[in-house]
Amino acid sequence: MTRWQDSLNPAVEWVTTFLRRYPGLVALFGFVSGLASFLLVDRQAGLAKVIAAVMLVSWIWLVLGHSLRAWLERRFGLRLPPPVLHYATQMIHQESLFFILPFFAITTTWNSGQAVFTSLLGAAALVSIIDPLYYRQLAPRRWVYLAFHSLTLFAVLLTALPIILQLSTPQSYRWALGIALALAFPSLAALSPGGWRRWLIAPLLLITLAGVGWLARLWVPPATLWLTEVAISQQLQERTPSQRLRQLSVAQLQADGLYAYTAINAPRGLAEGIQHIWRHNGREVDRIALNIQGGRQAGYRAWTHKRNFPPEPQGNWQVQVVTEAGQLIGVLRFNVVD
Template sequence: MPVLKQQILRVIALVQRHPGMVAIFGFASGLASFLLVERQAELAQVLALVMLLGWLWLILENILRERIAQWFGFELPPPLLRYATQMIHQESLFFVLPFFFITTTWNSGQLLFSGLLACAALVSIIDPLYYKWLARRRWLYLAYHTLALFAVMLTALPIIFKLTTPQSYQLALAASVLLSFPSLFAIIPVHRWWRGLLMVGLSLALGAGGWLARVWVPPATLWLNEVAITTQFDNLQRAPGERLTQLSVAQLRSQGLFAYTAINAPRGLNERIYHVWRHDGREIERIALDIHGGRKQGYRAWSKKQNFPEQAVGRWQVQVLTEAGQMIGVLRFHVVE
């Protein structure tokens, strides 16, 4: 047993000397998983599963610490627990960053969520910020912990269990709220009945806020490989014609328009998405399309619109949305006189 304790302390010392190694490993494993989602889905599943198991350790930290003391006769030193928590945060956040960075529509509200993840990852590798600023503020540390868990589950669930984006979002949000519920006891001691109601109310508010904010959260495992707005489409080759960013009203009314998207998705995932046609910010039409994951170049889906309003001049968008309302990407074009 003393030998095991000695080895644990050596690991702590190594991490203290090279704190950036964990972040580098987390980013490298996330990037590898991102690149191998299609080519070797099994390896991506293993990497994602390891992340979830790491979070299980973090959630059950107190129970496992008691069991280790009971079974092996020694208590884990506090520095080890602190560094284990920091390592899991680093690994988790740098693991998900490649997924969210490639799927973010940067000129939309999704910039806020992905930017928040990047800032959280940066905090995890700067010890003064992590220990002296974050860890000492229990409510902020709880929010930080929940954010990292939520991002990991959004990324891992579609890869491991082939859940659709709405299912993954609902399950990740529910799990984050439930697993953060015990931590609220440290903030709001339940000595009276009204404090219990307050804690339940805070948990429900957290869940409701997370659901309303879903339009700002990128779908971590869906992204656009290729897009096109065109007046011609080869059905046999499933290939778009000349890509357009501007066209006249005459072209629009004589030929109609195709919106073409090649959407990358994990192997085995079946998902319903929508092409939402908008004119000057107003929704004109919503067309449902079913996609299937696994194709290297992305699943090719397209919609055609022939009926346009009388006043068609202006800015147009075709938003590519999941059933939960998360934006996969946007196609833009202008109609002129």
């Protein structure tokens, strides 16, 4: 056992030194694995699940880090010095953030508030690979570091849970928010003032963060749902639009009504409820529920047919495609003129 320990400890130190010398390799691996999961989520669902599961397993190390380190030292005599542990945490942050970026980049509606959330993830990914920012500016500020850590875990869960467990978007959001806050609670309690006030302030903070997180869902992209094809059309032929309209007259609108056609890509086996929200000059005039089934490479084709329009329908129209939780998947736009 001693010989095995003597050979393992130098190996750990060598790997750590190598990764510190080439920090971009971890970020590159995270990005490539995320891109692979994104591309394989339909074609090779099993492999995508494995890659996503690896991301979650790495977070188990962070959650149970102290207990696991004590067990490794007691069972195998493997001692991990603090610098190694700090770098392992940074490595998991890098790998996780670059893993989720391809998903959020493609599912974000960039002319909406979702751009703020995805840009925040991109900024966090850059901070994770720049050592002076990560160790000198982020890590010493415990509240900021806790927010950074919780945001990363929240985004990873949003991405991995639908792939692994086929949870719907509302279910994934609730579970991701709940798990991230539950794991943040010990840190919230430790950062709160001492004495009896700690047990009053920490739960209040947790409840406040839960409410803010749920309200902020409108700004969070559905990480595993995206539009592959959209169209506004007056007719459908063999379940596909016969034309794609950006502008039409009142007479055309009143003749046969309009179809809002959407093809939505979703992970294999995922059943999802969505809604088409018809808006006229910013005001909601209709909301129609639909159900989709994941696993089709070209996306699940769904449409709504609207016949009833206001007496004066001229102006700007939108059809917002949203999840049951209100997260925006995409928007169709068209104009009605005299």
